[in-house]
Amino acid sequence: MTTSPEKSELILVTGASTGMGAATARELAARGYYVLAGVRREIDGRSLESSRIRPVILDVTEPEQIADLAALIDTDGRPLRAVVNNAGIAVNAPVEVLPMQEWRRQFDVNFFGHIEVTKAMIPALLKSHGRVVMISSLGGRLAQPTYGAYSGSKYALEGVSDALRRELAPHGVTVVIVEPGAVRTEMVGRGGITLKKVAADMTDEQERRYGGLMQAILAQSEGFLRDGVDASHAAETIATAATVSRPRTRYTIGRDAALLTRLARILPDRLLDRVLAAALRPLFPRSR
Template sequence: MTTSPEPTELILVTGASTGMGAATARELASRGFHVLAGVRRESDGEAIATTNLHPVILDVTRAEQIADLAASIEADGRPLRAIVNNAGIAVNAPVEVLPIAEWRRQFDVNFFGHITVTQSMLPALLKSRGRVVMISSLGGRLAQPTYGAYSGSKFALEGVSDALRRELAPHGVTVAIVEPGAVRTEMVGRGGVTLQKLAAEMTPEQERRYGGLMHAILAQSEGFLRDGVDASEAAKTIATAATATRPKTRYTVGKDAALLTRFARLLPDRTLDRVLASALRPLFPKSR
């Protein structure tokens, strides 16, 4: 009986417990890489472990866990082909309503966590002339109402990614950004639960201002879960961004992301405002 050779290159995927992260880890493992799949709980790791896919405990807000993983990768000796900064959360509510602690939590995971991972892995990536893949979002190019914190974190990630790409190009490390639109993932469902909780905590004045909007956004999120791209399809694009010989600087996932990122580049702000408002208007509760 023949056995497959041991993979000679490593790829790190953060936020790999479920959704796009888990699907991306599986896709990269199937392409012959040894994937280090960052999970927060051992039970999550047991659920995804397979040939070439090795779960590692990694909370991107815990600097000591990131440092331990970087040391483990250095000790392994195999080149680090890429890191896929995928970990993320979505906390949606109007700017007035969202508590500042939730703003900080959003940025700690979606932005500062990625920067910490990238800084820690750069010595290995510089040695291997590897790649950084940042998982942004349609929300990193276009901010819908109630997406202030989420889009803020993704806009920041896009800006840093552009700077990083230009800094590292002379040293052989490439940077690619992936901008998914509606994808059927657990994160969307968890975001909807959080939105409902925050909506229930609004003051009567806030309810009058934003109640209909929150209802519409929740209905839109449910549509994402029903009609969005499957996570396995998103994973193929992310895997390509991580492994292509000459990667694009940006990839979109889904027709909505391709269309709306183009709108964001071309349409005047007020026109884009009207486009987004018209998409939400049918989802508002009907007046009695």
């Protein structure tokens, strides 16, 4: 890729330690922007650091770290072109089975963390007429079984993003939602590990109800790791959403996201239920 001329603008990318966040930081730097790449540990930022990428310690659930970053941006002097709210985790299990602390952890990272980062950056974005890019998910438009907590956090993010877009548009700040489908990232693998841990703590009765389903979802997740789009491909769409002069309000990533978000809009709920069940059925363990 040919490196673009350097631009005197900042872009903040949260959740940049790995996966789409790291790929997006590199893509934006290649397009000439100066990137503040939010990572949770110093070691996570070492592979990212370059003349146009500055790793910054940022756990989106830590208000003091968010405040420190807002102060850094305020004193930097360069305009804040965009905030890419990418940090996220996936905690999958049936509603009945998932412990409440895991529900809270899911929302703290995927929803409340994004809101707190965005609120802290709005003063800088108002000055620059910048942009908020919310990384939602196909799961923010379509909730599969065991995705209750994850989809709940993403549905909430979509609703708040719509409200925020309408609040800030009169003041020159745009808000864009990006909805990835299956992407090969570490988050998918970590979600599978969490699912296995939750499954190990199920009662015998819960195992009878949900054991096959959880095995099918795990197999589906492994398919995402094998067949999903590469994080660098996702990063190109995210970088475009953050920088193009006239962005769409929503972007999808991957054919699955493009297709299923359309189906979710046009199919009756019961028919959509059958479509999703049919897609999972071959992944259930065979009865002996």
